[in-house]
Amino acid sequence: xxxxxxxxxxxxxxxxxxxxxxxxxxxxxxxxxxxxxxxxxxxxxxxxxxxxxxxxxxxxxxxxxxxxxxxxxxxxxxxxxxxxxxxxxxxxxxxxxxxxxxxxxxxxxxxxxxxxxxxxxxxxxxxxxxxxxxxxxxxxxxxxxxxxxxxxxxxxxxxxxxxxxxxxxxxxxxxxxxxxxxxxxxxxxxxxxxxxxxxxxxxxxxxxxxxxxxxxxxxxxxxxxxxxxxxxxxxxxxxxxxxxxxxxxxxxxxxxxxxxxxxxxxxxxxxxxxxxxxxxxxxxxxxxxxxxxxxxxxxxxxx
Amino acid sequence: xxxxxxxxxxxxxxxxxxxxxxxxxxxxxxxxxxxxxxxxxxxxxxxxxxxxxxxxxxxxxxxxxxxxxxxxxxxxxxxxxxxxxxxxxxxxxxxxxxxxxxxxxxxxxxxxxxxxxxxxxxxxxxxxxxxxxxxxxxxxxxxxxxxxxxxxxxxxxxxxxxxxxxxxxxxxxxxxxxxxxxxxxxxxxxxxxxxxxxxxxxxxxxxxxxxxxxxxxxxxxxxxxxxxxxxxxxxxxxxxxxxxxxxxxxxxxxxxxxxxxxxxxxxxxxxxxxxxxxxxxxxxxxxxxxxxxxxxxxxxxxxxxxxxxxxxxxxxxxxxxxxxxx
Numbered sequence: 341x342x343x344x345x346x347x348x349x350x351x352x353x354x355x356x357x358x359x360x361x362x363x364x365x366x367x368x369x370x371x372x373x374x375x376x377x378x379x380x381x382x383x384x385x386x387x388x389x390x391x392x393x394x395x396x397x398x399x400x401x402x403x404x405x406x407x408x409x410x411x412x413x414x415x416x417x418x419x420x421x422x423x424x425x426x427x428x429x430x431x432x433x434x435x436x437x438x439x440x441x442x443x444x445x446x447x448x449x450x451x452x453x454x455x456x457x458x459x460x461x462x463x464x465x466x467x468x469x470x471x472x473x474x475x476x477x478x479x480x481x482x483x484x485x486x487x488x489x490x491x492x493x494x495x496x497x498x499x500x501x502x503x504x505x506x507x508x509x510x511x512x513x514x515x516x517x518x519x520x521x522x523x524x525x526x527x528x529x530x531x532x533x534x535x536x537x538x539x540x541x542x543x544x545x546x547x548x549x550x551x552x553x554x555x556x557x558x559x560x561x562x563x564x565x566x567x568x569x570x571x572x573x574x575x576x577x578x579x580x581x582x583x584x585x586x587x588x589x590x591x592x593x594x595x596x597x598x599x600x601x602x603x604x605x606x607x608x609x610x611x612x613x614x615x616x617x618x619x620x621x622x623x624x625x626x627x628x629x630x631x632x633x634x635x636x637x638x639x640x641x642x643x
Numbered sequence: 644x645x646x647x648x649x650x651x652x653x654x655x656x657x658x659x660x661x662x663x664x665x666x667x668x669x670x671x672x673x674x675x676x677x678x679x680x681x682x683x684x685x686x687x688x689x690x691x692x693x694x695x696x697x698x699x700x701x702x703x704x705x706x707x708x709x710x711x712x713x714x715x716x717x718x719x720x721x722x723x724x725x726x727x728x729x730x731x732x733x734x735x736x737x738x739x740x741x742x743x744x745x746x747x748x749x750x751x752x753x754x755x756x757x758x759x760x761x762x763x764x765x766x767x768x769x770x771x772x773x774x775x776x777x778x779x780x781x782x783x784x785x786x787x788x789x790x791x792x793x794x795x796x797x798x799x800x801x802x803x804x805x806x807x808x809x810x811x812x813x814x815x816x817x818x819x820x821x822x823x824x825x826x827x828x829x830x831x832x833x834x835x836x837x838x839x840x841x842x843x844x845x846x847x848x849x850x851x852x853x854x855x856x857x858x859x860x861x862x863x864x865x866x867x868x869x870x871x872x873x874x875x876x877x878x879x880x881x882x883x884x885x886x887x888x889x890x891x892x893x894x895x896x897x898x899x900x901x902x903x904x905x906x907x908x909x910x911x912x913x914x915x916x917x918x919x920x921x922x923x924x925x926x927x928x929x930x931x932x933x934x935x936x937x938x939x940x941x942x943x944x945x946x947x948x949x950x951x952x953x954x955x956x957x958x959x960x961x962x963x964x965x966x967x968x969x
Contacts, residue, residue, distance in 0.1 A: 372797065482663040485946050489908035490926060491668065494938055497930040498675045574807045578912055581809045582927065597810055608817060615810035622805035630801055 359639075360559040366635035367563075367628070376627030383621050387440040390433070398438045399589045402429035407607045426596075426610045427603055435591040436614040440621060442592050446507055447573035453511030454572075455565045458518025459558060465519065466526030467549050477523070480516040488513040492575075496584040503586060506579065510572055518561060525557040560636045567629035570622045577618060593618045650954070657950035664946040665717070665939060669710050672935050679726050679933040717943070722751040723936035725929075751940035754925060759944075761831070762910055762921035765844065768837055772845030777852035782888065784853070785860025796857045800850035808909050812843045812916040830918050840917045847909045848902070855898050859891040893960045900956040903949050 367373045391398060406429040408421050423432035465476040492509050499505065529535060530553065538548050579585040580594015588595050593614050600610030680697045681688075697703050701712065716723055728749040784796030819839060820828035826839045863869065864887060872882045907923075914923035922941065929937040 372794075372801075482660050482667075484904070485660045485949050486664050486667060486942070488904055489911055490930075490938065490942050490945070491671070493911075493927070493930050494668070495671065495675055498672075498933060570805065575908075577807055578809060578908075581912070582915070593807075594809075597813065601813060604813065604817060605821065611813050612810075612817070615807065615814070618807060618810065619802075619805050622807075623802055626801040626805050627798075630797055 358559075359556070360563070362639060363560065363563050363632060363635045366639060367631040370631045370634070372627045373631035376624040376631070378624075379620060380624035380628065383440065383617070383624065384444070387437045387444070390437050391441075394434060396431045396434045398430060398434040398591050400430060405429045407603070409607075410609050410613060413609070423613045424607075424609045426600065427607065430591075432596075432609065432613055435596055436593070436617045439591045439593045439596060439614060440617055442503075442586055442590065443573045443576055443618065443621070446503065446510070446576045446586075447569045449507050450510040450514075450572040450576075451565050451569045453507060454514040454568065455518055455562060457511065458515035459522050459554075459561065461515065461519040462522025463526055463549055463554060466523040467530060467545065467553065469527075473523075476519070480519050483516045492579070493582060493584055496579060501579070501584050501587065506576065506585060510575055513575075514568060514572070518565075521561055522557065525561070526553055529553050529557055560640065563632040563636055564629070566632055567626060570625040570629065573618070573622060573625075646958075649958075653950075653954045653957075657947070657954065660950055661943060661946045662714075665714070665943050666710065668939055668942045669713060670706060672938060673706050673709070679935055683726050713939070720752075722755075722940040722943070724748040724750055725754060725937045726934045727932045728754065728934070728937070751936050754937060755922065755940055755944055758920060758922045758925045761919065762914070762923060765837055765840055765914070765919065765921060766906065766910060768841040769844035769848065772841055773848040773852055776845060777849040778856065781853040781856025782860050782883070782891075784857040785887070785891070786864060786883070788857075788861040793857065793861075796853050800853040803846050803853075804850040806846060808843055808847050809912050809916050811846060812840070812913055815839060815843060816917070828917055831920050836917075836919070840913045840919050844906075844909050844913050848906065851898055851902055851905075852895065855894050856891055859894045860887050863887045863890045889963065893964050896956045896960050896963075900953040903952055907945060 402425070405421070405425055406427055408418065408425040408429075410422065410424040410432070413424070421431055421433070423436065425431055426435070461476050461480065465473045492513060495509050496505065535548060535552060538552055543552075576585060577592065577594040577597070580592040581598045583595070583598065585594045586592050588599075596614045597611050600607070600612075600614075603610050678693070678697075680693050680700070680702065684693055684696060694703075701709060713723065725748050780792075780796050780799055783792040785793075787793055816828040816839065819825045827833075827836050828839050830836065869882060869886060872886055873879075877885070910921065911923035911926055913919070914921045915927050918924065922945075925937070926941050928934075929941065
């Protein structure tokens with residue numbers, strides 16, 4: 341064990357490569373990361389291009405072709421409707437893929453917001469310490485104790501759930517964990533020689549925080565946030581299922597499945613098929629996320 | 644003496660947190676649009692009557708006055724009365740505006756006390772199922788890091804964590820209840836009705852247990868005392884059960900404390916799908932009906948439960964591993 345290892349839990353990155361690149365290449369070496377990436381890319385491409393090129397409007401109703409089953413499943417299936425149709429004759433495949441767009445949009449923006457807020461709180465808390473730290477950390481504790489799901493459905497239940505409102509509510513629910521992790525990383529980096537050197541040279545706090553500390557501690561945290569994209573996508577679909585997500589006629593996984601539940605006994609595919617898409621997307625994101633997390637842990641040593 | 648000081652400090656901090664939570668929820672409920680009186684009195688009620696009811700109930704006073712009254716009530720053990728639920732039990736919101744005198748409304752505390760045991764039953768059973776699923780996978784994975792069992796743990800937990808609870812609930816209800824007729828699914832009519840919701844909740848919790856166990860067992864197995872235990876003549880099973888599992892139980896306990904709110908979210912949705920009459924279903928109905936006192940009461944009770952569970956978790960952790968200090 342070298343002296344460096346004993347004095348810190350955050351190794352200074354090797355000069356030739358950025359820390360982010362190292363985590364990425366280590367994760368990329370794992371087979372499950374490649375599987376996840378391939379499945380995820382395929383789904384994203386389908387979500388972008390299929391509704392556009394198939395020319396099928398996901399909200400277009402056609403009562404004459406309602407409740408058609410998916411391929412090879414019972415009477416009346418057709419190649420034109422690979423996943424069948426719902427009770428109003430709308431195409432399930434294009435509805436699912438448009439739902440995937442909203443799911444990804446909300447999942448990704450929510451996670452970015454969450455990491456940004458958490459990182460800022462943690463950065464200030466860890467860098468300044470003292471009173472700032474105490475106040476911010478008590479705030480974080482209180483936030484952790486608030487049953488966020490109750491808060492989220494309360495706010496969205498009484499006000500009209502628009503996309504920005506959903507992103508805001510979900511994003512403000514998950515930041516405390518990032519604040520804690522960020523704070524402890526900042527505190528350990530803050531004691532390093534190069535930070536003290538910068539202080540002696542008269543660099544402003546602002547400059548030290550944003551040009552020296554942040555680029556060093558943010559990437560490992562941001563990579564693990566990939567897992568939270570999946571978590572937030574589930575959260576979004578739960579809200580949609582409860583009728584508190586993006587409102588119909590816009591199709592989302594949540595509201596399609598909630599609709600399909602009523603037809604479960606005579607048309608099982610309405611509730612189950614969109615879920616298959618959601619599960620595939622989430623599994624691919626989670627595979628990538630856990631590979632990144634493992635790569636980070638193996639680089640930093642320990643969990 | 645140490646225990647008493649610890650408890651006093653943590654309970655005091657906990658009380659502060661619960662107070663903050665209630666203040667936040669209380670303020671939010673009154674700031675966001677959506678007039679509960681309109682819902683109580685029904686869409687056809689005249690504007691003047693709505694104002695009159697709101698005035699009588701003190702809903703037009705400044706928020707700090709309302710909050711003061713509310714906190715004073717809580718200190719006396721009174722969480723208030725539901726806006727919409729009559730004491731008889733049936734929940735009817737906003738049908739007519741001339742019945743439901745205030746005295747007949749259900750006490751929030753009673754509503755919570757009636758439903759909480761059902762939720763506790765569900766939570767405990769699902770915890771048991773989750774442990775049955777996760778412990779073998781997690782421990783096996785932790786014993787062989789980087790090998791097949793470890794990969795299996797990774798794949799299985801990635802899949803489990805990707806199954807949205809409401810979708811899984813619908814699929815399992817369709818398969819096990821409708822097609823195979825193995826388990827009852829909807830409503831509650833005996834213990835059997837808890838099993839299916841508990842399985843769904845267990846699958847939601849399991850991946851977190853698997854991951855924590857894999858990491859911590861792998862960590863413990865690298866320690867010197869494991870090698871020494873082998874030298875001392877302990878069999879592999881003894882090593883795994885006495886050392887590895889015992890040491891991994893502390894992170895597992897902490898997980899329970901941290902993931903409490905996730906568990907709560909799961910309970911909420913699962914009770915809603917299976918129409919299971921617990922605290923979660925009560926919460927969703929309270930939100931849909933803008934039943935402010937009930938929402939507040941539930942938020943306070945769950946925040947208090949969060950605080951207490953975390954205190955118990957820390958106490959248990961010190962009992963298991965005396966090196967820990969809090």
